[in-house]
Amino acid sequence: MAAAAPPLCAWLVAAGAHADCGADEHHRQQHRQTQCFDAGSGATFGLDRRPLGARRRGSARSGMAMSVALQPERVIVEKKRPDVKQRRVVVTGMGVVTPLGHDPDVFYNNLLDGHSGISEIETFDCSKFPTRIAGEIKSFSTEGWVVPKLSKRMDKFMLYLITAGKKALENGGLTEEVRNDLDKTRCGVLIGSAMGGMKVFNDAIEALRVSYRKMNPFCVPFATTNMGSAILAMDLGWMGPNYSISTACATSNFCILNAANHIRRGEADVMLCGGSDAPLIPIGLGGFVACRALSQRNSDPTKASRPWDMDRDGFVMGEGAGVLVLEELEHAKQRGATIYAEFLGGSFTCDAYHMTEPHPEGTGITLCIEKALADSGVAREEINYVNAHATSTQSGDLKEYEAIVRCFGQNPQLRVNSTKSMTGHLIGAAGGIEAVACIQAIRTGWVHPNLNLENPEKVVDVGVLVGAEKERCEVKVALSNSFGFGGHNSSILFAPFK
Numbered sequence: 001m002a003a004a005a006p007p008l009c010a011w012l013v014a015a016g017a018h019a020d021c022g023a024d025e026h027h028r029q030q031h032r033q034t035q036c037f038d039a040g041s042g043a044t045f046g047l048d049r050r051p052l053g054a055r056r057r058g059s060a061r062s063g064m065a066m067s068v069a070l071q072p073e074r075v076i077v078e079k080k081r082p083d084v085k086q087r088r089v090v091v092t093g094m095g096v097v098t099p100l101g102h103d104p105d106v107f108y109n110n111l112l113d114g115h116s117g118i119s120e121i122e123t124f125d126c127s128k129f130p131t132r133i134a135g136e137i138k139s140f141s142t143e144g145w146v147v148p149k150l151s152k153r154m155d156k157f158m159l160y161l162i163t164a165g166k167k168a169l170e171n172g173g174l175t176e177e178v179r180n181d182l183d184k185t186r187c188g189v190l191i192g193s194a195m196g197g198m199k200v201f202n203d204a205i206e207a208l209r210v211s212y213r214k215m216n217p218f219c220v221p222f223a224t225t226n227m228g229s230a231i232l233a234m235d236l237g238w239m240g241p242n243y244s245i246s247t248a249c250a251t252s253n254f255c256i257l258n259a260a261n262h263i264r265r266g267e268a269d270v271m272l273c274g275g276s277d278a279p280l281i282p283i284g285l286g287g288f289v290a291c292r293a294l295s296q297r298n299s300d301p302t303k304a305s306r307p308w309d310m311d312r313d314g315f316v317m318g319e320g321a322g323v324l325v326l327e328e329l330e331h332a333k334q335r336g337a338t339i340y341a342e343f344l345g346g347s348f349t350c351d352a353y354h355m356t357e358p359h360p361e362g363t364g365i366t367l368c369i370e371k372a373l374a375d376s377g378v379a380r381e382e383i384n385y386v387n388a389h390a391t392s393t394q395s396g397d398l399k400e401y402e403a404i405v406r407c408f409g410q411n412p413q414l415r416v417n418s419t420k421s422m423t424g425h426l427i428g429a430a431g432g433i434e435a436v437a438c439i440q441a442i443r444t445g446w447v448h449p450n451l452n453l454e455n456p457e458k459v460v461d462v463g464v465l466v467g468a469e470k471e472r473c474e475v476k477v478a479l480s481n482s483f484g485f486g487g488h489n490s491s492i493l494f495a496p497f498k
Contacts, residue, residue, distance in 0.1 A: 087263060087264050087265075087266060087328055087329070088328070088329040088342065089260045089263050089264060089326050089327070089328065089329070089342070089343040090326070090327055090328075090329050090332050090339045090340075090341070090342050090343065090497055091324055091325065091326060091327075091339070091340045091341045091342070091343060091439055091494070092172040092173070092174075092325045092326075092327045092332050092337040092338065092339055092340065093168040093169060093170075093171045093172020093173070093174065093324065093325030093340075094168055094171050094172075094322075094323070094324055094325070094340065094436050094439060094440075095163075095164040095165060095166070095167030095168030095169070095170075095171055095274075095321075095322075095323040095324075096164055096167070096320065096321065096322050096323075096432075096433055096436055097137065097140065097160045097163055097164045097167075097276075097320045097321045097322075098117065098135075098137070098318075098320040098321075098322070098423060098426070098433055099117025099118070099119075099135040099136060099137055099138075099318060099319070099320065099423055099424065100115060100117040100422065100423060102140070102163075102167070103167075104171060104436055104440060105440075107433070107436065107440075108436070108437060108440035108444070108448070110422075111419065111422055111437060111448035112444075112446055112448050112449075112470045113470075114422070114448075114449050114451055114468070114469070114470070115422065116301070116302035116305075116421075116422050116451060117135045117318070117422060117423050117424065118133060118134065118135050118301045118302055118304055118305060118316050118318075118422070118423075118424050119133065119134075119136060119138075119301050119302075120132055120133055120298070120301060121133060121134050121136055121280065121285070122136065122138070123136060123280055123281070124281065124282055126282070126285060129285055129286065129289060130289060130294075130296050131285065131288075131289055131294040131295065131296050131298065131317075132298045133295070133297070133298055133301040133304055133316060134280050134285070134316060134317045134318060134319070134424060135316060135317065135318025135319065135320075135423050135424025135425075135426065136280055136318075136319065137319055137320060140159075140160075140163075142159050142162075142163055145162060145163040145166050145167070146159055146162050146163065150231070153216070153218050153222065154197075154200075154222055154231075155196075155197030155198070155199050155200040155222050155223065155278065156199060156278030156319070157193050157195065157196060157197060157198075157228065157276050157277055157278040157321075158197065158222065158227065158228040158231065158276070159278075160276045160277075160278060160319070160320055160321035160429070161191050161193070161228035161229070161232065161276035161321050161323070162228065162231065162232050162235070163321070164274070164276065164320075164321035164322060164323040164432075165189070165191060165232050165272050165274075165321075165323045166232075167323075168272060168274075168323040168324060168325050169236075169272070169325065171325075172325040172327075172337060172338075173335075173336075173337055173338065174270075174325065178335065179236065181335075182269075182270065183269065184236075184237050184238050184239050184240070185239045185240060186240050186267075186268050186269040186270070187236070187238040187239070187240050187268065187269065187270040187271070188233070188238060188240030188241035188242055188259070188262060188268045188270070188271045188272070189229040189230075189232050189233045189236075189238055189241075189242050189271070189272045189273075190229060190241060190242070190243060190244070190245070190255045190258055190259040190262075190271060190272070190273045191228055191229045191232070191244060191255060191272060191273060191274050191275060191276060191321075191323060192225060192229075192244040192245040192246055192247075192251040192252065192254065192255045192274075192275050192276075192428055193225040193228065193244060193246060193251065193275060193276050193277055193428045193429075194225075194246055194247075194248050194249060194251045194275070194277055194279075194427045194428030194484070195277050195278075195279045195284065195427060195428065196223055196224060196225040196246070197222050197223035197224070197225075197227075198223075198278070198279055198281055198283060198284055199278065199281050200216065200218070200219055200222045200223045201219060201223040202281060202282075202283050203216065203219070204216060204219035204220075204223070207219075225244045225246045226243055226244040228244065228276060229242055229243065229244050230242060232272065238272075240262070240267070240268045240270075240271075241259070241262045241267060241268055241271070245258065246428065247484050247486070247488040247490070248427070248428070248484025248485040248486055248488055249389075249391075249425065249427055249428065249430055249431075249482060249483060249484040249485065249488075250348075250431065250482040250483055250484035250488040250489065250490040251275045251277075251427075251428035251429075251431065251482075251484065252274050252275030252322060252428060252429060252430060252431030252432035252434075252435065252482060253346065253348075253431040253435075253480065253481075253482040253490035253491070253492050254348060254488070254490055255273045255274060255275060255432075256273045256274060256324060256326070256343075256346070256431065256432075256435060256492055257345075257346040257347075257348070257490065257492055258273075259271035259272075259273035259326055260273075260326055260343050260345070260346075263326060263327070263328050268328075269327065269328045269331040270325065270326070270327050270328075270331065271325075271326045271327075272323055272324070272325060272326075273323065273324055273326055274321065274322045274323035274324055274429070274431075274432030274435070275321065275322060275426075275428040275429040275430070275431060275432040276320070276321035276322075276323075276428065276429050276432070277319060277320070277321075277426060277427040277428040277429045278319045279317060279319060279427055280317060280319050284317070285317065288317060291356065292314070293314055293315060293356070293393065294314045294315060294316065294317065295312070295313050295314040295315065295316050295392065296313060296314070297313060301316075302451075302452075303452050304316050304392075305392045305420055305421050305422070305424055305425075305451070305452065306392055306421065306451070306452035306453065306454070307388070307390035307391065307392045307397050307418040307420060307421050307450065307452075307453070308390065308397050308398075308401065308418075308450070308453060308456055308457055308460050308465060309392075309452055309453050309454060309455055309456060309457070310455045310456070310457055310458075311454070311455055312392045312393070312394070312397070314392065314393060315391040315392045315393055315420070315424070315425045316392065316420075316424035316425060317424055317425060317427070318420075318423050318424030318425050318426040318427070318429075318430075319426060319427075319429070320423075320426050320429050320433060321429050321432060321433075322426075322429050322430075322431070322432020322433035322434070322435060322436050323432060324432070324435060324436070324439075326343060329342075339497045340439050340442070340443055340497075341438075341439045341442045341443070341494045341495065341496060341497060342494065342495050342496070342497045342498075343492070343493075343494055344376035344377070344378060344477065344493040344494065344495055345372060345375035345376030345377070345378075345492070345493055346372045346375060346376070346490065346491055346492035346493060347368050347369075347370075347371035347372035347374075347375050347490070347491055348368065348488070348489065348490050349364045349365075349367045349368040349371065349489045350364060350486075350487045350488060350489065351363075351364035351365075351487030351489065352364070352487055353487055354487065355485055355486060355487075356485050357395060358395060358396055358399040358400070358483065358487075359399070359487070360399070362399040362400070362402050362403040362406070364487060364489045365399065365400055365403040365481070365483065365489055366403045366406055366407060367489075368481075368489040368490065368491045369403060369404075369407050369479070369481075369491050370407065371491075372479070372491035372492065372493060373407075373493075376477075376493045378477050378493060378495075380407060380408055380410075380411070381410070381411055382476050382477045383407075383408050383411065383414070383476070383477050383478075383479050383493075384411060384413045384414055384415065384473065384474075384475060384476050384477065385414075385415050385416075385438070385441060385447060385473055385475045385476075385477075385478040385479070386404055386408070386414070386415070386416045386417075386478070386479045386480075386481065387417060387418075387419060387434050387437055387438050387441075387478065387479070387480040387481070388400055388401070388404065388416055388417065388418050388481055389418075389420075389430075389481040389482050389483045390418035390420060390421075391418075391420055391425050392418075392420065392421070392425075396483070397457075398457060398459065398460075400481060400483070401416075401459075401460060402459075404416060404464075405461070405464065409464075414464055415447050415464070415465075415466050415471060415473050416464050416465050416466065417447055417448055417449065417450050417465065417466040418450055419433065419434045419437050419448070421449075421450050421451035421452055421453075422448075422451050430482060431480065431482035431490070431492075434480050434482070435480055435492065435494070437480075438475075438478040438479075438480050438494050439478075439494055441473065441475050441478060442475045442478060442494060442495070442496050445472060445473065445474055445475075446470050446471070446472060446473065447466055447470065447471050447473045447475075448466070448470055449466055449467060449468050449469050449470055449471075450465055450466050450467065450468070451468070453465060453467070453468065475495075475496065476495065476496075477493055477494070477495045478493065478494045478495070479491055479492070479493050480492050480493075480494070
């Protein structure tokens with residue numbers, strides 16, 4: 001008892017002091033509490049602007065008053081907590097900037113027709129490089145999408161990102177008038193990039209060779225991968241979740257799933273998400289050449305990207321952006337949005353094996369697919385379309401194919417294709433445009449062909465792969481894979497909205 005006396009005495013002294021001279025303070029506490037209930041949840045943010053720790057310290061002066069004041073706030077949080085299981089996520093907008101067009105319908109029609117966007121690089125002189133081809137965007141304008149002042153200063157990855165993002169909003173019917181009625185604190189942007197502002201940073205290095213005074217003052221912010229999402233959010237005034245993720249070629253899928261999870265958890269109602277990259281500059285091409293990762297089929301560019309074909313000799317670089325508008329279902333219904341598809345879920349794993357090579361057993365890929373199915377509540381037999389990562393590399397194509405067959409091989413209706421056979425590999429933007437391809441397959445009932453599959457690997461069942469022409473397919477559930485250097489694996493699932 002002696003040991004307990006000092007704290008007990010202190011508490012009695014505090015309580016006595018509160019009883020003697022704290023009546024007015026107690027009344028003020030009750031008044032603030034009443035205001036909190038009357039004002040709704042907004043009052044939690046606007047009424048008492050002191051830091052949370054300061055509020056706790058102030059309340060601690062009066063023991064019982066502290067418990068009375070804090071308890072109602074806890075009840076409010078519990079009442080406001082959304083039911084995560086009931087929050088469904090739907091796709092209501094799509095925006096693309098690609099070598100095959102800058103409109104989702106134009107882009108997908110070109111895929112269905114088997115057009116290749118791969119050609120000789122024209123942006124810079126690459127005559128001394130062993131690879132001189134890419135999925136290069138030949139015509140692109142920011143007019144009407146990015147103000148001229150910023151358009152002249154920004155890296156292309158940011159220009160592609162902002163343009164595709166605004167095109168997605170337009171495609172989703174989110175005009176300025178509609179956006180003005182949105183709760184902007186519940187709208188976010190999560191568009192990533194694998195490479196970031198390579199051109200801006202490279203130009204800064206060249207300027208530094210002369211003098212630091214020659215460097216662009218925007219070289220640091222315009223080189224970072226997060227700034228595209230940040231600038232777009234500033235432009236829109238969207239104050240919800242805003243950041244970027246960079247997981248190499250899996251970037252877009254990581255962004256899409258994380259954006260969906262913000263909606264699922266009740267942290268946002270609308271999210272712009274996807275990826276953007278513009279790596280077609282000398283240092284970008286040279287870096288991948290040094291990795292010995294690129295095709296050198298310069299004499300026939302449209303034949304260079306050939307997933308699962310025995311004559312493939314590496315992937316083909318590409319550039320662009322792919323962005324989705326994800327929206328909470330009831331929110332979309334309330335504003336009368338067109339719903340293109342439902343986002344079911346997804347997953348991430350890591351091979352934890354090698355920087356550039358997939359795990360020889362494909363365990364990370366298989367685990368990722370299985371976890372994505374579990375997250376989505378989807379049975380294996382429901383998957384009848386897979387948009388594969390398949391980049392046209394020797395080991396990568398086969399390890400993914402083996403994992404797909406391991407998971408879904410018992411489904412005779414399974415169709416598998418690779419968008420990269422026509423676009424090349426858009427690095428961090430690949431998953432974004434491939435998500436659009438999945439959604440368009442759901443909408444149209446057609447899956448695009450696999451280009452250049454002329455001499456398939458012997459272990460590949462051509463009955464599973466889409467052939468040289470588009471095919472009819474009533475998609476039940478579509479799965480899109482994206483994998484990145486570092487062993488990053490990602491799988492996301494879409495389905496028709498019902």
